[in-house]
Amino acid sequence: MSNPRPTKAERTAEAREKARALREEQQRKEKRNKLLVRWGVVVAVVAVIALIFAVVFSNMNRSIPAAGPVPANGNLDGGVTLTSTTSLAPTDGGEVDTENLPEGTGEGQPPRGVEPGAEGEPVPIVVYADVNCVHCATFEDAYGDQIAQWLDAGEITYEYRLVSFLDRNSPTNYSSRGANAAACVADTAPESYWDFTAAIFAQHAQGEVDNQGLADMAASVGAEGAESCIKDDGFRTYVKYTTELAQADGVQGTPTVYVNGTEANLDAFTETVQAAIDGNGGADSE
Structure with missing residues (x-):
């Protein structure tokens, strides 16, 4: 069925x-x-x-040549020396070679070019700093205004030796790029160098910036002409040379500051500098 x-x-x-x-x-x-x-x-x-x-x-992170130029107003010790907040000590420039570094100054000796000033002349201050260093940013924030006053009174000279110790902590080599940018400003707009270094250390709290950001920072303080140098790593070899020379001379960290040829206790920085100025009779004494 x-x-x-x-x-x-x-x-x-x-x-x-x-x-x-x-x-x-x-x-x-x-x-x-x-x-x-x-x-x-x-x-x-x-x-x-x-x-x-x-x-x-x-x-x-492009490859950096072993040899390269020294920026205008840069010295062969790796530094740029301010004589006021708008002027740099002129130099002869030249070229550096990271494959032929001078020998280190030796244990217990200050780095090359770190010496007491002549009597009656401005007290020389040399600072090793890294733009990615929080303690350097703190130092600049704490003492920047006072340093500017001493500079413009003709009582001190202030030499920055910007190193790249902290590239090991940065995927973009910010320490090297920031130091290169400062060298570019020294080369193209020396009157803006103090303002640029102040700006780049003030930037630390906001973090790293790319090369365009560094160029914009330079332009904001009147160094528009530094842009191509910043983007082309114009003085990265010089930064590498400064860093390796500092290490050869026994500089182990940043900030390391020398006042009148002697390493300073940063907790007593103001007192140390003022004592050196007073002991020197003042730069403008008769």
């Missing part, structure tokens, strides 16, 4: 069930497609970001 034919109600229910199953399958497909599109967009964005980062990172 054959099976009875499904009733109309049964056929309708079966059709509805098939339609429901088809709808659910279509919804599942649409959901999968939407997820695939979303993940595709995410992957594409990540890939673009990774590519941009790779290009920027590569540019920031």
Whole structure:
């Protein structure tokens, strides 16, 4: 005996069930497609970001030549010396070679070029600093105004030797790039050097910036002409030379400050400098 034919109600229910199953399958497909599109967009964005980062990172970590120029107003000890907040001590420039460094000055001796000032002349201060160093930023914040007063009174000279000790903590070599930017400002706009160093140490709390940010910082203090030098790493060899020379001379950290030829206790920095000025009779004494 054959099976009875499904009733109309049964056929309708079966059709509805098939339609429901088809709808659910279509919804599942649409959901999968939407997820695939979303993940595709995410992957594409990540890939673009990774590519941009790779290009920027590569540019920031490009190979640095062994030999290179000294910036105008830079010396062969790796420093730039302020004689006021708007003027630098002129130098003969020249070239440095990191593969032919001078020998270190020896244990217990100050670094090369660190000497007492002549009687009646401004007291020389030499500071080893790293633009990525929090203690350097703190030092600049604490004493910057007083240093500016001494400078503009003709009582001191202030020599920055900017090193890149902390590149090991930076994926973008910010210490080297910041020091290079400062050298570019010394070379192209010496009257802006003090303001630029103040700006770059003040930036520390906000974190690292790229080369465009450094160029913008330079422009903000009147050194618009430094942009190409900053972006082209014009004095990265000089920064490397300064850093390796400092290490050869026994400088182990930043800030390290020498006042009148002697390493200073930074907790008594103001008193130490003022005593040196007073003991020297003042730079403008007759």
